[in-house]
Amino acid sequence: MSRKLMQALHYDSYGGGSASLKHVEVPVPSPNKNEVLLKLDAITINPVDWKIQKGLLRPLFLPRQFPHIPCTDVAGEVVEVGPQVKDFKVGDKVVAKLTHQVLLFFFFFPFPTVFQLKMITNSVFNQRVELEFSLLFGDLKNQGIFVIDIDFIPSIVCSRLLPLWALGEGLMLLCMEPPVNGRAVSAAKSRAPTDMTTTQSCSKIRQNLTGMLLFMIYSVNYLITIVCVVYAEWQYGGGFAEFAVASESLTAARPSEVLAAEAAALPIAGLTAHDALTQVAGVKLDGSGQPKNILITAASGGVGHYAVQLAKLGNTHVTATCGARNIDFVKSLGADEVLDYRTPEGAALTSPSGRKYDAVIHCTTGIPWSTFDPNLTENGKVVDLTPSLSSLTTFALKKLTFSKKQLVPFFVTVKREGLEYLVQLVKDGKLKTVIDSKFPLSKAEDAWAKSIDGHATGKIIVEP
Numbered sequence: 399m400s401r402k403l404m405q406a407l408h409y410d411s412y413g414g415g416s417a418s419l420k421h422v423e424v425p426v427p428s429p430n431k432n433e434v435l436l437k438l439d440a441i442t443i444n445p446v447d448w449k450i451q452k453g454l455l456r457p458l459f460l461p462r463q464f465p466h467i468p469c470t471d472v473a474g475e476v477v478e479v480g481p482q483v484k485d486f487k488v489g490d491k492v493v494a495k496l497t498h499q500v501l502l503f504f505f506f507f508p509f510p511t512v513f514q515l516k517m518i519t520n521s522v523f524n525q526r527v528e529l530e531f532s533l534l535f536g537d538l539k540n541q542g543i544f545v546i547d548i549d550f551i552p553s554i555v556c557s558r559l560l561p562l563w564a565l566g567e568g569l570m571l572l573c574m575e576p577p578v579n580g581r582a583v584s585a586a587k588s589r590a591p592t593d594m595t596t597t598q599s600c601s602k603i604r605q606n607l608t609g610m611l612l613f614m615i616y617s618v619n620y621l622i623t624i625v626c627v628v629y630a631e632w633q634y635g636g637g638f639a640e641f642a643v644a645s646e647s648l649t650a651a652r653p654s655e656v657l658a659a660e661a662a663a664l665p666i667a668g669l670t671a672h673d674a675l676t677q678v679a680g681v682k683l684d685g686s687g688q689p690k691n692i693l694i695t696a697a698s699g700g701v702g703h704y705a706v707q708l709a710k711l712g713n714t715h716v717t718a719t720c721g722a723r724n725i726d727f728v729k730s731l732g733a734d735e736v737l738d739y740r741t742p743e744g745a746a747l748t749s750p751s752g753r754k755y756d757a758v759i760h761c762t763t764g765i766p767w768s769t770f771d772p773n774l775t776e777n778g779k780v781v782d783l784t785p786s787l788s789s790l791t792t793f794a795l796k797k798l799t800f801s802k803k804q805l806v807p808f809f810v811t812v813k814r815e816g817l818e819y820l821v822q823l824v825k826d827g828k829l830k831t832v833i834d835s836k837f838p839l840s841k842a843e844d845a846w847a848k849s850i851d852g853h854a855t856g857k858i859i860v861e862p
């Protein structure tokens with residue numbers, strides 16, 4: 399059956415920023431069995447949306463295909479339900495995150511090998527990935543299970559069906575680089591003529607020894623493989639449109655007291671602030687925990703403005719950083735002391751009251767560990783929301799040296815219960831969404847450009 403058409407914005411290649419967003423008419427999507435179709439009332443932009451367009455999440459295969467309709471955090475009304483949807487009906491007002499979560503099995507191999515590097519620089523590698531994924535999609539897609547391994551962190555991603563496949567590769571390696579040839583060794587030692595020239599012998603020995611060494615490293619790698627099972631985002635986006643389908647499991651009811659724009663802003667930004675504070679920094683939002691000193695960087699932004707308010711529900715003293723124009727605003731959210739990040743004290747993150755921080759919710763980038771270190775308590779943690787190669791190196795070094803001070807790379811996983819909790823806080827007046835600006839869908843590219851610019855106060859909203 400042909401579907402009605404709707405207005406949407408999409409891009410069809412990496413890069414290009416707001417200029418490469420195109421207004422298009424595309425069919426209204428159909429909900430699958432566990433999905434609801436939403437008529438959207440409000441959409442918000444998160445930095446991850448334009449980072450995907452820049453290609454920064456390419457190693458995670460995002461976006462899955464072009465053209466891609468970006469944005470995941472929306473509020474709207476249910477207009478159609480899939481046959482297995484139990485908790486929603488047509489007419490319900492909801493908030494949702496437009497992703498489909500799947501189980502991913504990650505196999506971490508501690509030592510990169512020359513063989514793997516060779517393989518990755520080889521163009522055949524891409525075909526391998528395609529082949530393996532087609533096998534995976536064919537067999538496992540319906541069960542929502544994908545198998546991926548990561549050989550390097552941060553990574554060039556390659557995939558294998560199972561470590562068994564990889565052991566096969568090890569055997570292949572052994573065939574390609576056969577065991578050391580005794581005759582060649584003695585020929586090389588004595589420099590006596592054989593059926594190989596001395597140079598050929600030496601080069602063969604080197605090749606064989608390298609082969610043996612690589613095989614040993616490869617085998618040890620698989621023996622000490624670290625297997626992680628995580629939920630990962632798949633089919634990410636679809637929000638820059640009049641209608642979108644949402645998985646029932648990532649949809650929560652929106653009471654009439656909570657406006658669509660207030661709710662749409664919550665999923666990624668609100669839950670990042672919530673989970674970083676509660677799961678990593680150990681803040682109890684009912685106020686029952688030990689007193690903690692918390693630093694929140696970029697407290698005027700989407701994540702930061704929620705983090706300040708949520709931290710103050712706990713037993714905390716909050717120091718915050720922001721630009722001079724936002725100092726009063728951040729104080730009004732509840733921060734106990736505020737630093738202008740463009741002053742020397744702000745750049746040094748020094749608490750005006752001389753406090754050391756138990757945890758930092760780090761919502762900006764470009765601050766080195768050496769700046770955090772003197773400001774932390776003995777067991778202080780920096781929760782890094784934008785992990786980079788240098789912060790991952792610091793994370794690994796701190797772990798390896800058993801440092802009590804830790805840098806913790808953090809990635810949010812949105813769950814329905816979390817959404818429901820935050821919506822309830824907004825309803826109860828304990829949390830508010832501050833809206834920087836609103837744009838109609840016809841001007842969504844301006845909202846996109848504003849988000850990339852990085853100077854929003856609170857959240858940017860697009861309304862179809």
Ligand SMILES: NC(=O)c1ccc[n+]([C@@H]2O[C@H](COP(=O)([O-])OP(=O)(O)OC[C@H]3O[C@@H](n4cnc5c(N)ncnc54)[C@H](OP(=O)(O)O)[C@@H]3O)[C@@H](O)[C@H]2O)c1
Nearest residue numbers: 445670696698699700701721739783784808809810853854
């Ligand atoms: N790991 C995760 O799961 C996760 C989830 C959500 C977000 N994130 C990441 O977290 C970061 C923040 O996201 P967001 O949505 O809050 O961004 P945002 O809303 O775009 O942040 C903008 C705000 O940051 C302020 N700011 C910029 N540089 C600053 C600095 N050096 N010190 C203090 N304030 C500064 C700006 O103030 P001025 O205008 O005064 O400069 C502006 O108010 C992004 O990198 C995002 O990708 C990660």
